Amino acid sequence: xxxxxxxxxxxxxxxxxxxxxxxRASQSVSSNYIAWYQQKPGQAPRLLIYGASSRATGxxxxxxxxxxxxxxxxxxxxxxxxxxxxxxxxxxGGSPWTFGQGTKVEIK
Amino acid sequence: EVQLVxxxxxxxxxxxxxxxxxxxxxxxxxxxxxNWVRQAPGKGLEWVxxxxxxxxxxxxADSVKGRFSISRDNSKNTLYLxxxxxxxxxxxxxxxxxxxxxxxxxxxxxxDYWGQGTLVTVSS
Numbered sequence: 116x117x118x119x120x121x122x123x124x125x126x127x128x129x130x131x132x133x134x135x136x137x138x139r140a141s142q143s144v145s146s147n148y149i150a151w152y153q154q155k156p157g158q159a160p161r162l163l164i165y166g167a168s169s170r171a172t173g174x175x176x177x178x179x180x181x182x183x184x185x186x187x188x189x190x191x192x193x194x195x196x197x198x199x200x201x202x203x204x205x206x207x208g209g210s211p212w213t214f215g216q217g218t219k220v221e222i223k
Numbered sequence: 224e225v226q227l228v229x230x231x232x233x234x235x236x237x238x239x240x241x242x243x244x245x246x247x248x249x250x251x252x253x254x255x256x257x258n259w260v261r262q263a264p265g266k267g268l269e270w271v272x273x274x275x276x277x278x279x280x281x282x283x284a285d286s287v288k289g290r291f292s293i294s295r296d297n298s299k300n301t302l303y304l305x306x307x308x309x310x311x312x313x314x315x316x317x318x319x320x321x322x323x324x325x326x327x328x329x330x331x332x333x334x335d336y337w338g339q340g341t342l343v344t345v346s347s
Contacts, residue, residue, distance in 0.1 A: 150333035152268075159318055159337035160268065166325075171335060203268055207332035210282050214268040 117141055117206050121215035127223040134191040136218045138204035143184045145208030151180055151189045152203045154217075160203065164189060194220070225249040225336040227319045232341030239309050239345070245302040245319030245338060252276075252300040256322030256330045259293065259304050261315035262340075269315075272304065276322070276330050287313075309345045316340040 118141040128134055138149065147167040152160035162171040164180035167187055177192045191198055199222050204215040231243040247257065259271040272283045272293040281293050292305040302319055320334035 148331070148333070159340055162333065162335045165323055165331070165333045205333065211284050212270040212332050214270065217267050
């Protein structure tokens with residue numbers, strides 16, 4: 116099983132700042148099959164990024180994904196008020212599909 | 224518009240059974256993998272089970288293997304999760320999620336659309 120470790124656990128930033136979220140895998144992820152999700156309280160997760168760097172339909176271009184092998188990054192170039200939520204990475208390169216424990220982006 | 228609507232959640236005693244349903248619309252149901260993902264109260268996301276849209280294969284997380292069974296009825300565009308021998312640690316919101324698609328590699332197990340979730344509480 117591939118274990119995903121997200122860091123930091125909480126990121127305290129101000130609107131307009133750049134956010135960099137990390138997701139590290141315990142072994143190389145096949146074909147860089149990494150997805151990122153955003154979750155608001157009481158709502159289902161929303162897909163942001165798949166294939167490590169492809170934006171999902173309707174996702175603003177301030178969200179970008181990068182990385183390969185075991186190290187992946189979600190970057191939010193300029194934080195908007197609606198971006199202060201919890202973010203999860205997920206690998207789908209090999210079963211069982213696994214999620215990271217999440218990073219909370221909070222207003223500083 | 225893709226829609227996934229879960230139902231069947233509720234309160235059940237430890238050792239009991241429950242069947243969840245997920246009614247899908249807005250996409251060619253038989254052509255995609257469909258999945259269950261759960262989230263315990265205040266916790267992160269945990270993949271539970273998947274049903275392939277390509278070859279009919281299924282797979283399960285170790286935590287539910289042998290107790291849960293996934294099935295689908297393509298004529299009704301509905302996904303099911305039959306849960307037996309429920310434990311307190313199965314308490315969670317259960318989400319139905321549609322799998323993605325790669326033009327070259329076919330069905331993918333990232334989750335591009337989600338239902339609103341149904342709460343399962345296992346307690347005496």
